[in-house]
Amino acid sequence: MELEDGISVEKCDLTSSLTGIVSASYSLGAICALPFIPAFNDRFGRRWSICFGSLVSVLGAIVQGASVHGEYFQWYAQ
Numbered sequence: 001m002e003l004e005d006g007i008s009v010e011k012c013d014l015t016s017s018l019t020g021i022v023s024a025s026y027s028l029g030a031i032c033a034l035p036f037i038p039a040f041n042d043r044f045g046r047r048w049s050i051c052f053g054s055l056v057s058v059l060g061a062i063v064q065g066a067s068v069h070g071e072y073f074q075w076y077a078q
Contacts, residue, residue: 026060037049040052
């Protein structure tokens with residue numbers, strides 16, 4: 001599809017199950033990391049644990065912001 005300004009727009013056709021996985025990935029990551037958090041906190045302390053968690057969240061936001069079309073998510077389905 002092409003808009004008036006000459007900008008092309010791609011339609012992303014994600015399945016409902018893939019959309020659910022993408023939406024739940026933050027929570028799934030938190031659940032998977034849960035067994036390792038106490039050991040990480042004991043070793044590095046509270047401040048560095050919070051810094052690491054914040055860094056992971058910022059990197060995830062950058063990846064989300066940089067994904068301009070659905071091909072970033074379609075590798076799950078292949």
